[in-house]
Amino acid sequence: QLQLQESGPGLVKPSETLSLTCTVSGGSISSSSYYWGWIRQPPGKGLEWIGSIYYSGSTYYNPSLKSRVTISVDTSKNQFSLKLSSVTAADTAVYYCTVTTTPGWFDPWGQGTLVTVSS
Amino acid sequence: QSVLTQPPSASGTPGQRVTISCSGSSSNIGSNYVYWYQQLPGTAPKLLIYRNNQRPSGVPDRFSGSKSGTSASLAISGLRSEDEADYYCAAWDDSLSGCVVFGGGTKLTVL
Numbered sequence: 001q002l003q004l005q006e007s008g009p010g011l012v013k014p015s016e017t018l019s020l021t022c023t024v025s026g027g028s029i030s031s032s033s034y035y036w037g038w039i040r041q042p043p044g045k046g047l048e049w050i051g052s053i054y055y056s057g058s059t060y061y062n063p064s065l066k067s068r069v070t071i072s073v074d075t076s077k078n079q080f081s082l083k084l085s086s087v088t089a090a091d092t093a094v095y096y097c098t099v100t101t102t103p104g105w106f107d108p109w110g111q112g113t114l115v116t117v118s119s
Numbered sequence: 120q121s122v123l124t125q126p127p128s129a130s131g132t133p134g135q136r137v138t139i140s141c142s143g144s145s146s147n148i149g150s151n152y153v154y155w156y157q158q159l160p161g162t163a164p165k166l167l168i169y170r171n172n173q174r175p176s177g178v179p180d181r182f183s184g185s186k187s188g189t190s191a192s193l194a195i196s197g198l199r200s201e202d203e204a205d206y207y208c209a210a211w212d213d214s215l216s217g218c219v220v221f222g223g224g225t226k227l228t229v230l
Contacts, residue, residue: 106164108166
């Protein structure tokens with residue numbers, strides 16, 4: 001049973017880079033069955049897909065965020081990470097990491113971590 | 120403005136059947152699978168329906184999904200108080216270099 005846990009700073013200053021890590025347990029991040037993804041949810045708003053990565057390093061990003069997003073995998077630590085550069089208050093959200101097998105299919109999810117962008 | 124359109128709210132009384140619609144276009148719902156997620160207050164979303172109408176193990180058969188053309192629906196029969204949650208539809212969109220798109224969410228209230 002795969003389990004995911006997000007970690008990282010809860011407060012980031014405007015114009016800086018948001019960095020989060022997702023630790024995977026109950027399975028290998030090198031599995032050929034899965035992609036690993038990030039989704040965010042601004043307070044009181046809906047869900048937004050950020051992007052996904054395959055263990056080999058192949059990535060798929062939301063075109064609206066592509067210029068600022070980097071998702072990477074660390075197979076030695078069974079983790080994957082999200083970096084979002086040049087953040088503004090609009091990037092304040094709960095960030096979820098998740099597993100995806102086909103586009104749109106996200107299961108399971110981490111519990112989510114709130115990241116606030118503020119000086 | 121979400122790519123997939125859902126009503127912002129829906130309601131029903133215990134035991135009733137309610138449906139939540141999700142409208143898209145030929146580049147998303149019209150040519151790809153639809154997924155539904157349930158988000159209980161203060162928790163992460165949970166996969167409710169996959170590939171238009173399939174239920175993951177553990178999801179009650181009170182929940183059902185359907186798709187026709189560029190629209191999809193989630194039906195909940197025998198409504199229960201614990202069904203009060205936000206519901207989101209999702210699909211892959213073939214335009215814009217490919218992207219997963221979500222509906223804006225529907226808040227279901229059990230009266």
